[in-house]
Amino acid sequence: xxxxxxxxxxxxxxxxxxxxxxxxxxxxxxxxxxxxxxxxxxxxxxxxxxxxxxxxxxxxxxxxxxxxxxxxxxxxxxxxxxxxxxxxxxxxxxxxxxxxxxxxxxxxxxxxxxxxxxxxxxxxxxxxxxxxxxxxxxxxxxxxxxxxxxxxxxxxxxxxxxxxxxxxxxxxxxxxxxxxxxxxxxxxxxxxxxxxxxxxxxxxxxxxxxxxxxxxxxxxxxxxxxxxxxxxxxxxxxxxxxxxxxxxxxxxxxxxxxxxxxxxxxxxxxxxxxxxxxxxxxx
Ligand SMILES: O=c1ccn([C@@H]2O[C@H](COP(=O)(O)O)[C@@H](O)[C@H]2O)c(=O)[nH]1
Numbered sequence: 121x122x123x124x125x126x127x128x129x130x131x132x133x134x135x136x137x138x139x140x141x142x143x144x145x146x147x148x149x150x151x152x153x154x155x156x157x158x159x160x161x162x163x164x165x166x167x168x169x170x171x172x173x174x175x176x177x178x179x180x181x182x183x184x185x186x187x188x189x190x191x192x193x194x195x196x197x198x199x200x201x202x203x204x205x206x207x208x209x210x211x212x213x214x215x216x217x218x219x220x221x222x223x224x225x226x227x228x229x230x231x232x233x234x235x236x237x238x239x240x241x242x243x244x245x246x247x248x249x250x251x252x253x254x255x256x257x258x259x260x261x262x263x264x265x266x267x268x269x270x271x272x273x274x275x276x277x278x279x280x281x282x283x284x285x286x287x288x289x290x291x292x293x294x295x296x297x298x299x300x301x302x303x304x305x306x307x308x309x310x311x312x313x314x315x316x317x318x319x320x321x322x323x324x325x326x327x328x329x330x331x332x333x334x335x336x337x338x339x340x341x342x343x344x345x346x347x348x349x350x351x352x353x354x355x356x357x358x359x360x361x362x363x364x365x366x367x368x369x370x371x372x373x374x375x376x377x378x379x380x381x382x383x384x385x386x387x388x389x390x391x392x393x394x395x396x397x398x399x400x401x402x403x
Pocket of ligand 1: 139141183215272273274275318319320342343344345346347367368369370371
């Protein structure tokens with residue numbers, strides 16, 4: 121089961137997810153100035169990051185918004201990037217945050233669990249309820265696909281709706297309970313199921329509250345580094361064992377900026393992953 125594989129990678133390598141939120145301005149000058157097409161520039165940058173971090177981490181997350189922003193060439197770079205990661209046998213999360221009526225959700229499932237944009241796990245927004253999530257299940261039957269459902273996001277305004285009280289309980293706790301319930305039939309040998317949850321590291325107390333109620337939910341944890349999430353919070357959250365994978369995007373893929381603008385830029389990428397790993401050591 122894919123979440124078992126992700127869990128194993130977290131134990132064997134590190135619970136780190138490198139986020140490929142690639143923008144042209146993040147590229148080293150030598151690539152920006154090269155005569156390559158946008159598609160080639162972005163893919164070359166991503167490939168160098170992938171090749172130089174793959175042995176240290178659990179998975180990659182590719183945020184589709186940055187590729188959509190570059191038009192057709194950007195989407196071709198997205199497709200090449202996710203295919204390259206999968207060819208290397210590594211897990212790739214498509215951060216697409218979809219949520220729509222079931223007929224449209226079926227199309228999203230086809231688009232991101234097969235074909236040009238196929239990834240192993242996608243992020244989904246559960247606001248529209250169960251029939252916006254269930255169309256992905258067809259692809260999850262073979263155990264090689266999974267979902268990460270938004271529960272409590274890392275941004276400041278997550279409070280606007282997610283913390284509203286419903287029947288005396290915060291809305292994000294209701295969502296966490298549904299996430300756990302919808303995944304309860306698919307618990308793997310790791311003890312986690314196929315419907316994971318997205319919970320930001322920027323609100324560690326809320327994280328602990330969610331974790332207590334959802335022992336079989338594996339988490340995608342954004343918010344580390346640039347957004348203010350701290351390694352020390354992970355030590356508390358992982359006190360009883362690893363229960364998620366921590367994403368860092370800008371903190372890793374821009375680590376070379378102001379230091380190296382040539383082919384050696386990946387030295388800084390690798391160093392940033394190693395220092396994140398050090399910061400997260402649970403002990
Ligand atoms: O609650 C959420 C959900 C998703 N994200 C995504 O994670 C990365 C974070 O990037 P950093 O550069 O490490 O801040 C980005 O793709 C977001 O769209 C999130 O931040 N918070």
